[in-house]
Amino acid sequence: MAGTIDIDSLIQIVSNGGKVTTGIDVYNSNGTLLLEKTFIVTSTKILQLIKESGIKKIPLSADGKSGIWDASGKKISAGPKGPISESRQANADEMSSISLGISLTTLGKRLNEIDESRKLAYENYEVAKKCIKKALNDIKKSGGQFDYAEVSSHVSKLAGFLTIMDNPFSYLTREILSCDDYLYNHSINVCTIGTAIMNKFNIIFSTMISGHLNSSENEAYDPFKKSSGMPKSIYHHFQKDELQSISLGFFLHDIGKVMVPNAILNKTGKLTPEEFDTVKKHSYELGPAIIEKNNLNNPFITNIVKYHHSGLYPDEPHCYPDDGQPEKIPLYAKVCKIADMYDAMTSKTSYKEASNQIHAVTEIFRTYARKDALLQYILQSFIKSIGIYPPGSIVFLRNRQMAFVLESKGPLIIPFTDADGKQLSYKPEPLDLGEDGCDDALKIDNRRSIKNPREVYDLLPSYLKTAKD
Ligand SMILES: [Fe+2]
Ligand SMILES: [Fe+2]
Incomplete structure (x- = not known):
């Protein structure tokens, strides 16, 4: 009979440097795979996510393939068959993972975490993709109806996953060569992206609010006194259920x-004015009609669908519906526009190739910098979420090598060409450019023009081409 272990105990062990492999696939009540049986968990993030999904106990297989190790590599539980033992020796396979754990550098741990998160993201995204495909097909077939409860349940799981991920931008789904699944991936x-911005926005504003409330200079609010300590702008902060509706x-x-x-x-060519008018209607007419037909009564969803192409500042060109009042557009609909x-910009569509992520961030920053204060906070949340060198960007190093950004924190990069632009014949070690003492020749050369994904696709090694490898 299979045994179980309390999720909190497991989180405690892993947070102290231990690791676990269950030897048995762990699913939630909806049949979504949360943890693959051979996966060696070294980060508490996945366990936290499982806990958030309502699971209190983790199963361990009875066939000897499960195991729990402490930080020193000692097996503290061999699963239900074996007794908990500090001295028990692990088998050869287990030993290799233990010694790996002991010798892991900080970079190694980060790479393990990225790998772990990528696998989990891939599972989550595959489920989300099936869900949006089904919803859109249902709408098409029925003339507007879809299973709202099913979509809502999948998105709340996806949003839960995104909330505990430091850098969800690393896991975006992109097809560089085709745009067949564009609407689903998009x-x-x-x-x-939008959920990450909202989470960051909430953190920034929580910090501001607590700073304000804790300030010794803060005086009691007196609505009749002009110099009262009440903040000049209205604070925005979103509760968990509101964030779920927004996601x-x-x-x-x-x-x-x-x-x-x-x-x-x-259509690959330029749209006629009539065709463009039809496309525009997806936001302010066709989308809200579907929402209404399904009796959703959720203002967050309706506003996002309706206003995600609205102007974010007065007289912003090419926006619709254009009522000239950006201050009335809800904050989360503005976030949707930035994410959109x-x-x-960074995906291939039927009419254009994908842009480099750095170019896209710069372009968005240039468009919305120095506008109203609220927009600056949205922009700040966006840039803080994605970093200056977003995951997936291609950069030049000062030694003329090209490199792929794995994670914006650092940034963490993998060079993939030599100084002459030829593909490397081996897989180099990733580098953390944020580490002290990093060689100057390996720093990013910001003076060289950046490349778009398609331009360097043939030079990219297979392990960098798709998210699922
Ligand atoms: Fe749209
Ligand atoms: Fe869109």
């Missing part, structure tokens, strides 16, 4: 596109 990516809105923001003929959506722009 829905997931906008949900990912759902991000996921469904382009739902109205289902009603736009494919011949227009997939970033994903559209």
Whole structure:
């Protein structure tokens, strides 16, 4: 009979440097795979996510393939068959993972975490993709109806996953060579980017609010006194259930596109003014009609669907619906627009190739910097979420090598060409450029023009080409 271990005990062991492998796949009540049976968990993030999904005990297989080790590599539990023993020796396979654990550098641990998160992200995204595909197909077939409860349940799991990930931008789903699944990938990516921005925004504002409340200079609020300590602007902070509705809105923001003929959506040439008018309607007319038809009554979703192409500042060009009042557009709909722009710019579509992520961040920053204060906080949340060198960007190093950014924190990079631009014949060690003493020749050369993904695709080694490898 299989045994179990309390999730909190496991979190404690792993947070103290231990590790676990269950030897048995762990699913949630909806049948979503949360933890693969052979996976060696070295980070508490995954366990926290499992805990958040409501699971209190983790199963351990009875066939000797499960194991729990402490920070020194000692097996403290061999699963239900073996007694808990400090001195028990692990088998050869287990020993290799233990010695790996002991010798792991900080960089090694980060790479392990990235790898672990990528696998989990891939599982989550595959489920989300099936979900949005089904919802959009249902709408098409039925003329507007879809299973809201099912979509909502999937998105709350995805949002939960994104909340505990430091850098969800690392896990965006992109097809560089085709745009077949563009709308599905785009829905997931906008949900990912938008949720990350909202989470960061909440943190920044919580810090500001607590700073204000704890300030010794803060005086009691007196509405009749002009110099009162009350903040001049209205604070925005979103509760958990509101954030869930907002994530759902991000996921469904382009739902109205289902009603736009494919011949227009997939047209490679320039759209005629009439065709462009039809496309525009996906936000302010077709999308809200679907929301209404399903009796959703959720203002967060409706506002996001309706206003995600609105102007963020007065007279911003190419925006719709254009009522000239950006101050009335809800903050989260503005966040959706930024997330939408970033994903559209960095993905291949039927009418253009993907842009380099650094170019997209710079372009968005240039467009919205020095506008109203609230927009600056959204922009700050976006830049803080994604970093100056977003994951997936291609950069030049000062020694003329090209490198792929794995993670914006650092940044963490993998060089993939030599100084002459030829693909490396081996897999080099990733480098953390943020580490003290990093060789100057390996720093990023910001004077060289950046490359778009398609331009360097043939030079990229296979292990960098897709998220699922
Ligand atoms: Fe849209
Ligand atoms: Fe969109």
